Amino acid sequence: MSRLFAAIYDPFMRRAEQAGLAQWRAELLEGAAGDVLEIGAGTGANLPFYPPSIRRLQLTEPDPDMLARLRRRMNVARVPDVQAALSAVDALPFDDATFDTVVSTLVLCSVPDVARALAEVGRVLRPGGRLLFLEHVAAEGRPARLAWQRRIEPFWKHVSGNCHLTRRTGESIRTAGFVVERETRESVRSALPIVRPSIRGVARVGT
Numbered sequence: 001m002s003r004l005f006a007a008i009y010d011p012f013m014r015r016a017e018q019a020g021l022a023q024w025r026a027e028l029l030e031g032a033a034g035d036v037l038e039i040g041a042g043t044g045a046n047l048p049f050y051p052p053s054i055r056r057l058q059l060t061e062p063d064p065d066m067l068a069r070l071r072r073r074m075n076v077a078r079v080p081d082v083q084a085a086l087s088a089v090d091a092l093p094f095d096d097a098t099f100d101t102v103v104s105t106l107v108l109c110s111v112p113d114v115a116r117a118l119a120e121v122g123r124v125l126r127p128g129g130r131l132l133f134l135e136h137v138a139a140e141g142r143p144a145r146l147a148w149q150r151r152i153e154p155f156w157k158h159v160s161g162n163c164h165l166t167r168r169t170g171e172s173i174r175t176a177g178f179v180v181e182r183e184t185r186e187s188v189r190s191a192l193p194i195v196r197p198s199i200r201g202v203a204r205v206g207t
C-alpha cells in the first residue's frame with residue numbers, strides 16, 4: 001500500500017497543485033529562514049520553493065517509498081545544503097532548539113498523535129522559531145460537508161496513509177502553545193471536496 005500511495009501521490013495531486021496549491025507552497029516557503037526542518041516531506045513537492053538564502057534544509061520522511069522519491073528529487077532545491085533522513089515527527093532525531101523554521105504541509109492530518117507531533121516540533125525549534133503550516137482540515141461552518149468527511153474518514157484513513165479528514169489542526173496548534181501570527185482559511189481548488197477545507201500560515205513557538 002505504501003509503495004502504491006507513493007507512486008500515485010504526485011499524479012493524484014497534480015490538478016490541485018496547478019490550480020493554486022503550488023502557489024500557496026511558494027508563498028508560504030518565502031518565510032523559511034535559517035536552519036529549516038521539513039517533516040513528512042513526501043515526494044518533495046516543496047523542494048523548488050525554498051529560498052536559496054536558507055542556511056540548511058533537513059528533510060524528514062517516515063515512509064521508505066516516499067523517501068526514495070524525495071531523494072531522487074532533491075537536486076531541484078536551490079539550497080546548497082540539503083539532507084534527507086528516515087524519521088517520523090513523533091520522535092525526531094534532533095537535539096532541542098536545533099532549527100529556526102519547521103515546515104509541515106499536509107502532514108498533521110496523518111500523524112498518529114497531533115499533540116505529540118507538535119510537542120516535538122516545539123522542542124526542536126529555537127526560541128522565537130516558526131512553524132510554517134499548510135493543512136487540510138475539518139469543514140467547520142459547512143455541516144453537510146463535515147458530515148461527509150465523518151462518513152468517509154474511516155475508509156479514507158485506510159487507503160490514504162492514516163489521513164484524517166476532520167482534524168481541527170488550527171486549534172491543535174494553539175493548544176500546543178504556539179502563537180499563530182497568520183492564518184488563512186481557504187478551499188483547495190480542484191481537490192476532492194472532502195479535502196478542500198484548508199488552513200495555512202505561520203505560528204511562533206511559545207516561550
Ligand SMILES: C[S@@+](CC[C@H](N)C(=O)[O-])C[C@H]1O[C@@H](n2cnc3c(N)ncnc32)[C@H](O)[C@@H]1O
Nearest residue numbers: 040041042045063066088089105106107110111
Ligand atoms: C499527504 S502526504 C504530504 C506530503 C508532503 N508533505 C506534501 O506536502 O506533499 C503525507 C505525508 O505525511 C507523512 N507522514 C505520515 N505519518 C507521519 C509521521 N508520523 N511523521 C511524519 N510524517 C508522517 C507521510 O509519509 C506522507 O509523506
